[in-house]
Amino acid sequence: xxxxxDAAASRPGRWQPAVTQxxxxxxxxxxxxxxxxxxGPLKVQGKARFAAExxxxxxxxxxxxxxxxxxxxxxxxxxxxxEAAPGVVLVMTxxxxxxxxxxxxxxxxxxxxxxxxxxxxxxxxxxxxxxxxAVVLAETQEQADHAASLVKxxxxxxxxxxxxxxxxxxxxxxxxxxxxxxxxxxxxxxxALKGAAVQVDxxxxxxxxxxxxxxxxxxxxxxxGDELRVHDASQLLDLTAGQLADIFGLDAEKVRVSSPYVGxxxxxxxxxxHQILAGAAAKLAGRPVxxxxxxxxxxxxxxxxxxxxxxxxxxxSADGKLDALIHTGIVAMTTHxxxxxxxTFPARHLYAAKTIRLAQEVADMDMLAxxxxxxxxxxxxTFALECAIDELASTLGLDPIELRRRIEPEKxxxxxxxxxxxxxxxxxxxGAERFGWNRRSATPRQQRDGEWLIGMGCATATYxxxxxxxxxxxxxxxxxxRVTVSTAVHDMGMGTATAQAQHxxxxxxxxxxxxxxxxxxxxLPRGVIAxxxxxxxxxxGAVIAATEVFVxxxxxxxxxxxxxxxxxxxxxxxxxxxxxxxDDTARFESYESILRRAARDELVCEAEAPPPAxxxxxxMHSYGAQFCEVRVSEITGEVRVxxxxxxxxxxxxxxxxxxxxxxxxxxxxxxxxxxxxxxNFDPRSGRIVNASLADYHVPVQMDVPAIEILYTDIPDxxxxxxxxxxxxxxxxxxxxxxxxxxxxxxxxxxRDLPITLDKLM
Amino acid sequence: MGNALMNFTINGQSVEVEADIRSSLLDLLRxxxxxxxxxxxxxxxACGACTVLVDGERINSCLALAVQYQGRSITxxxxxxxxxxxxxxxxxxxxHDGFQCGYCTPGQLCSAVGMxxxxxxxxxxxxTADLSADSVAIDERExxxxxxxxxxxxxxxxxxxxxxxxxxxxxxALPQERARA
Ligand code: FES
Ligand code: FES
Numbered sequence: 008x009x010x011x012x013d014a015a016a017s018r019p020g021r022w023q024p025a026v027t028q029x030x031x032x033x034x035x036x037x038x039x040x041x042x043x044x045x046x047g048p049l050k051v052q053g054k055a056r057f058a059a060e061x062x063x064x065x066x067x068x069x070x071x072x073x074x075x076x077x078x079x080x081x082x083x084x085x086x087x088x089x090e091a092a093p094g095v096v097l098v099m100t101x102x103x104x105x106x107x108x109x110x111x112x113x114x115x116x117x118x119x120x121x122x123x124x125x126x127x128x129x130x131x132x133x134x135x136x137x138x139x140x141a142v143v144l145a146e147t148q149e150q151a152d153h154a155a156s157l158v159k160x161x162x163x164x165x166x167x168x169x170x171x172x173x174x175x176x177x178x179x180x181x182x183x184x185x186x187x188x189x190x191x192x193x194x195x196x197x198x199a200l201k202g203a204a205v206q207v208d209x210x211x212x213x214x215x216x217x218x219x220x221x222x223x224x225x226x227x228x229x230x231x232g233d234e235l236r237v238h239d240a241s242q243l244l245d246l247t248a249g250q251l252a253d254i255f256g257l258d259a260e261k262v263r264v265s266s267p268y269v270g271x272x273x274x275x276x277x278x279x280x281h282q283i284l285a286g287a288a289a290k291l292a293g294r295p296v297x298x299x300x301x302x303x304x305x306x307x308x309x310x311x312x313x314x315x316x317x318x319x320x321x322x323x324s325a326d327g328k329l330d331a332l333i334h335t336g337i338v339a340m341t342t343h344x345x346x347x348x349x350x351t352f353p354a355r356h357l358y359a360a361k362t363i364r365l366a367q368e369v370a371d372m373d374m375l376a377x378x379x380x381x382x383x384x385x386x387x388x389t390f391a392l393e394c395a396i397d398e399l400a401s402t403l404g405l406d407p408i409e410l411r412r413r414i415e416p417e418k419x420x421x422x423x424x425x426x427x428x429x430x431x432x433x434x435x436x437x438g439a440e441r442f443g444w445n446r447r448s449a450t451p452r453q454q455r456d457g458e459w460l461i462g463m464g465c466a467t468a469t470y471x472x473x474x475x476x477x478x479x480x481x482x483x484x485x486x487x488x489r490v491t492v493s494t495a496v497h498d499m500g501m502g503t504a505t506a507q508a509q510h511x512x513x514x515x516x517x518x519x520x521x522x523x524x525x526x527x528x529x530x531l532p533r534g535v536i537a538x539x540x541x542x543x544x545x546x547x548g549a550v551i552a553a554t555e556v557f558v559x560x561x562x563x564x565x566x567x568x569x570x571x572x573x574x575x576x577x578x579x580x581x582x583x584x585x586x587x588x589x590d591d592t593a594r595f596e597s598y599e600s601i602l603r604r605a606a607r608d609e610l611v612c613e614a615e616a617p618p619p620a621x622x623x624x625x626x627m628h629s630y631g632a633q634f635c636e637v638r639v640s641e642i643t644g645e646v647r648v649x650x651x652x653x654x655x656x657x658x659x660x661x662x663x664x665x666x667x668x669x670x671x672x673x674x675x676x677x678x679x680x681x682x683x684x685x686x687n688f689d690p691r692s693g694r695i696v697n698a699s700l701a702d703y704h705v706p707v708q709m710d711v712p713a714i715e716i717l718y719t720d721i722p723d724x725x726x727x728x729x730x731x732x733x734x735x736x737x738x739x740x741x742x743x744x745x746x747x748x749x750x751x752x753x754x755x756x757x758r759d760l761p762i763t764l765d766k767l768m
Numbered sequence: 769m770g771n772a773l774m775n776f777t778i779n780g781q782s783v784e785v786e787a788d789i790r791s792s793l794l795d796l797l798r799x800x801x802x803x804x805x806x807x808x809x810x811x812x813x814a815c816g817a818c819t820v821l822v823d824g825e826r827i828n829s830c831l832a833l834a835v836q837y838q839g840r841s842i843t844x845x846x847x848x849x850x851x852x853x854x855x856x857x858x859x860x861x862x863x864h865d866g867f868q869c870g871y872c873t874p875g876q877l878c879s880a881v882g883m884x885x886x887x888x889x890x891x892x893x894x895x896t897a898d899l900s901a902d903s904v905a906i907d908e909r910e911x912x913x914x915x916x917x918x919x920x921x922x923x924x925x926x927x928x929x930x931x932x933x934x935x936x937x938x939x940x941a942l943p944q945e946r947a948r949a
Contacts, residue, residue, distance in 0.1 A: 047862035050870030051854065051877065053805020053845035060804040068799075148799060149790045221809040221817050221921050222871040270807070270871030271921050302810040500868030500922045668865045668924060675923030700814035700919065707916040711925045713908070713941070 020577030036513035041664035059225035077693030078167035094150030118249035137307030169693030194362030203322025211391035222270020306698035313377035329360035344376035350388030382735035393466035393743030419626035438654030462752025466743035468631030495534035502665030540732030547727025548616030644764035659729035673737015681745035779847030816918035826882025845874035860931035868922035
């Protein structure tokens with residue numbers, strides 16, 4: 008009905024980011040309660056339908072064939088045997104694929120969703136080892152898989168850069184690091200380091216990782232005339248729809264993408280070649296197509312986290328103040344993607360130092376585009392930085408928590424902005440007490456149980472608050488007093504649907520069972536992406552704006568015969584299923600009554616979130632203190648995490664149950680990062696050699712102890728609902744907490760992840 | 769490569785279906801019969817998402833050729849409980865948040881039910897200390913070991929064990945976990 012832009016002239020009572028606070032900041036109601044997942048009963052019955060589970064008349068199954076060289080041209084492509092195989096409907100290669108525009112790089116425009124901007128199956132050129140060279144459609148998956156194995160290709164290889172050691176000899180400077188300067192210099196940090204009383208100067212390495220969500224990437228795709236319907240597993244619905252429209256030359260409204268359930272995302276469930284290829288093949292064959300990548304296929308065509316090599320150098324005075332903080336390094340990347348693995352981000356905001364130098368470069372390789380994976384940058388950046396802080400504490404003979412207390416900054420160390428809220432030391436104190444940190448011996452190798460050396464470590468977790476502009480929400484109130492709030496957002500298991508239902512119930516003052524939250528479909532008002540722990544705050548912004556319009560419309564409908572007559576947005580609040588005067592409990596009218604008197608069946612309002620001015624005015628981050636206890640076998644070098652506690656300061660917690668699960672999930676992925684996970688890339692061929700869940704080791708049940716979670720639950724005064732987002736922070740700091748515990752147990756510093764047994768022998 | 773007419777009992781119903789003899793039990797369930805509750809996460813026996821019960825024993829259905837399971841009684845997640853009549857373990861998974869995305873969940877549930885039978889039958893695991901004991905002593909470590917064939921990338925592992933120990937196999941917490949509880 009009315010959009011935020013209409014209201015550019017400030018309406019009293021409206022939320023103005025960075026100026027006023029969300030009125031909900033100190034309201035509770037259903038917010039924060041440990042409500043069980045709304046969709047839980049469906050999921051435990053196997054009734055939640057995932058992307059590959061939508062039936063269609065005439066559906067055929069897709070399988071892919073992949074290139075076996077890293078760079079060059081296809082000289083011959085023999086598809087005769089594949090075409091003749093039983094059940095085959097179509098073999099599509101660059102020779103017969105429909106002409107399609109290349110995707111545009113994510114973040115290059117508001118509708119771009121490409122993880123890479125390479126054209127998809129349009130030419131004979133090969134850009135990475137594993138690039139799809141043919142799509143086979145057949146009546147069954149078995150037939151498609153068999154026929155794909157019959158496709159034969161010959162290549163004219165070109166020189167390819169598949170060795171990081173080679174690539175790094177000619178590093179590339181980035182012009183920006185996700186919109187931030189790639190180099191930050193305050194004073195002369197190298198000189199200050201040289202002159203410092205105490206120095207730590209080390210190189211840390213982290214390997215490639217893959218998301219490995221258990222749901223394989225999949226899509227069910229159907230054309231009706233020039234309309235494209237995609238059942239996707241997606242964490243960026245609207246961008247995917249817009250990008251597919253662009254690729255196929257369609258008007259945006261001709262593409263509908265939905266994704267109500269996603270079997271894990273972690274940054275990996277975005278737009279990759281498979282949805283585009285399925286769309287093209289479905290068009291060519293004139294039949295609906297289901298594509299579900301094999302696990303190997305996921306490794307071949309869906310990028311993961313890139314490797315990093317980082318230097319952290321700290322110069323300190325004897326009393327534990329930082330004279331110099333240097334964090335520099337290089338990551339592997341390609342020339343056709345946009346994910347720089349911003350590992351220097353944590354050092355921009357965490358600690359006070361007299362001089363600072365932060366810089367990162369990239370080494371271009373001929374490989375599958377790397378991409379965003381849970382806490383891109385921060386997950387691996389905190390490994391290096393927080394190990395170095397621990398090393399400095401040992402050198403200074405200070406407790407590592409005490410050191411952090413001494414370098415706690417008053418304002419953001421690089422931007423100079425005030426913190427919106429920061430309770431890192433509080434999180435450390437609470438965590439330390441609960442974990443029994445005082446039982447840790449400052450000297451390594453002091454505690455053992457038979458062959459097992461036992462040690463404790465801690466590290467800081469951090470992740471920025473971010474709120475994306477552009478999201479909208481629609482509120483529909485019906486005569487029975489029920490509300491439906493709709494926006495094209497995502498729930499890949501984060502608990503979005505449940506937490507948002509609680510949020511809406513609290514914001515509109517209605518019982519939880521009167522709320523329906525609609526999401527996961529591009530026919531709904533435009534949503535934001537689910538990435539970078541931004542979705543909750545971004546939805547919050549849109550729902551606030553929609554609520555303001557909703558209240559104003561209801562006040563208009565209420566008219567002069569209502570107890571609300573003459574009141575404005577600034578004077579009222581939502582409560583008890585209606586609107587009331589803030590201070591006068593007698594002046595109240597229920598939603599149902601307002602609609603009834605106005606003879607209306609429903610009221611529908613939609614609005615877009617105001618721009619995120621709070622991010623300009625404040626330094627906004629979540630923080631945490633990770634505590635780990637390990638047992639390390641002196642005989643085999645095996646490391647077992649025996650206890651883990653995460654103490655977080657992430658603003659208001661919207662649902663105690665699902666938030667705890669989110670934190671734990673991040674920590675568990677962090678345990679994998681610390682101890683077992685590594686994508687092995689063959690520097691000779693550029694091929695990923697451990698492309699399976701048998702060879703890429705994610706943590707299993709036995710690797711994970713009972714994890715304890717604490718949180719401050721202090722609302723961030725600048726964030727919608729006071730919540731800063733919690734999806735990524737759990738993984739940050741975990742690598743360092745484990746490595747620091749391994750040091751405390753064994754006296755060995757492992758600066759090269761993962762900490763496998765061979766490194767401890 | 770031809771098709772064959774195959775017979776199974778699935779969730780108590782007898783089912784006859786013609787399918788490619790190369791079909792895994794998993795693909796047969798998902799693609800030919802529409803039992804999409806059973807999930808595919810690797811198709812290689814590495815993740816456990818495809819776990820179903822065959823005559824009460826848990827197997828990875830992706831590693832099972834459907835033709836070889838003719839005449840057997842197969843239980844999938846759809847057969848564990850129904851709306852309004854959920855299996856206690858299903859209820860406990862919801863209560864203890866034993867999942868996030870829910871994709872590994874059907875496999876976890878079937879696996880846990882199969883595991884409970886293995887414990888009843890006194891089958892030891894690799895962490896069982898006393899192999900000669902009359903009954904295997906079960907604690908959380910035993911449960912964790914026995915559920916380690918079912919990956920959960922969302923990391924719902926703690927909730928899964930809580931749900932299992934509340935409903936299926938009463939397992940005392942390990943001493944260190946008790947100390948902190
Ligand atoms: S799909 Fe069967 S074990 Fe992974
Ligand atoms: S709940 Fe997502 S993989 Fe287990």
